[in-house]
Amino acid sequence: SQTIHQWPATLVQPVGSPLSLECTVEGTSNPNLYWYRQAAGRGLQLLFYSVGIGQISSEVPQNLSASRPQDRQFILSSKKLLLSDSGFYLCAWSVRVVGETQYFGPGTRLLVL
Amino acid sequence: EDKVVQSPLSLVVHEGDTVTLNCSYEVTNFRSLLWYKQEKKAPTFLFMLTSSGIEKKSGRLSSILDKKELFSILNITATQTGDSAVYLCIGGNNRKLIWGLGTSLAVNP
Numbered sequence: 001s002q003t004i005h006q007w008p009a010t011l012v013q014p015v016g017s018p019l020s021l022e023c024t025v026e027g028t029s030n031p032n033l034y035w036y037r038q039a040a041g042r043g044l045q046l047l048f049y050s051v052g053i054g055q056i057s058s059e060v061p062q063n064l065s066a067s068r069p070q071d072r073q074f075i076l077s078s079k080k081l082l083l084s085d086s087g088f089y090l091c092a093w094s095v096r097v098v099g100e101t102q103y104f105g106p107g108t109r110l111l112v113l
Numbered sequence: 114e115d116k117v118v119q120s121p122l123s124l125v126v127h128e129g130d131t132v133t134l135n136c137s138y139e140v141t142n143f144r145s146l147l148w149y150k151q152e153k154k155a156p157t158f159l160f161m162l163t164s165s166g167i168e169k170k171s172g173r174l175s176s177i178l179d180k181k182e183l184f185s186i187l188n189i190t191a192t193q194t195g196d197s198a199v200y201l202c203i204g205g206n207n208r209k210l211i212w213g214l215g216t217s218l219a220v221n222p
Contacts, residue, residue, distance in 0.1 A: 043214040044156075044201070090155055101147060102210070104155035 002027035006091050006105040013112055019064075019078040021108050023091030026072065031093040033074040034102060035066055039087040050074060051096065086112045115140045117204045119213035126192055127221050134187040134216045136202030146178055146185050149201040151215070156201055159187070192220045 007022045025031055035047040046059045048066035056066050063082050067075045074091060088109050092102040117138045126132055138146065145163045149156035160169045162178035162185060169176050173192075178185045189196055199215040 044212050101158055101161050103158060107155045
């Protein structure tokens with residue numbers, strides 16, 4: 001069966017520090033991978049999605065970047081965090097057809113102080 | 114512009130009540146509509162609907178899609194406190210998923 005992991009579960013970082021959130025998927029090959037952010041009181045916002053290694057699409061301009069160094073690994077990064085980067089970050093995977101069901105990881109709660 | 118609109122935004126019911134959550138969509142080259150339940154953490158998948166008029170059921174939850182009128186409903190019968198969550202509706206085509214803001218359901222004992 002497929003599983004999706006996110007690391008870390010919770011993170012508190014000072015403004016201006018770098019960020020690296022990791023997402024890994026097991027039990028499937030060539031998945032589509034997604035990064036979402038959910039800010040307090042707001043809906044899910046798609047940040048990035050990837051259809052393959054090294055292929056990243058950005059949905060909104062921002063302070064963050066994403067990379068996919070391996071087929072089942074998706075990394076969300078920032079060189080300098082802003083206060084507005086605080087939120088709940090979710091990674092998801094789907095089979096390689098957009099519009100299909102997405103399965104979510106447990107999420108990372110990020111607090112930037 | 115593609116959009117998904119859910120109603121109501123918030124709902125409070127008593128245990129045992131039946132609720133109907135609504136989702137209307139405008140999605141270019143529509144492919145599928147998905148329902149998720151989000152409690153304190155990550156959303157969990159409930160249903161994926163692609164065909165009109167075919168009801169999908171899972172226990173006390175059921176959902177149906179109307180592709181002519183461009184909406185879907187999610188029904189929960191005999192609600193329990195564990196049904197309290199935000200229910201998310203998503204419309205998708207072959208390029209993207211469009212998320213609604215969700216309906217927050219609170220079931221009081």
